[in-house]
Amino acid sequence: MERDDIIEYSLDGHHSEEQGVKIRKKIWMVTLLLTVVTAVEVILGAMVKQGSGAWLTVKILFIALTLLKAGYIVMVFMHLGDERKSLKWVILLPYALFIVYLMFIAFTEGSAVHLAM
Missing domain, CATH: 1.20.5 (Single alpha-helices involved in coiled-coils or other helix-helix interfaces)
Structure with missing residues (x-):
């Protein structure tokens, strides 16, 4: 017996190939930006010695970059950027x-x- 209440969601995507390319490009840009910001944080953490004069600046920069990433994630993945x-x-x-x-x-x-x- 075949059920008629199951919806095939893979057939419900009503966008063209151009829209698909645009969406994939946006995903790659988000991934690239978050990767670059994370790499900058890791490199700064590895290069600057704790207790040095620049360490306070690095800590504040870590907080700022983390807030930047968090805001960007909220804007993109929670669709707040469309509001x-x-x-x-x-x-x-x-x-x-x-x-x-x-x-x-x-x-x-x-x-x-x-x-x-």
Whole structure:
């Protein structure tokens, strides 16, 4: 007995080959960008010695690059990039402010513990 309630989703893709090429190009660009940013983070982490004068700058750069990657992932994979500008700000701004607040607390408490020792 053949079921008629099963939908074959592979036949439901209604886009042309040009749209498919465009989608695959976007996927490769996202992969390339995230790979490059991650490689920059790894290279900086391997090259700069902990405790040196540039280490604070590298830590702040790590945080900035990580936030860049997180924002880009949200924009692309969660389709927030397709929304209106005001909705993007309403969603991303509270998270950005919260992260800045957490960074302030971490740096303040970290320096207080360092001075106490």
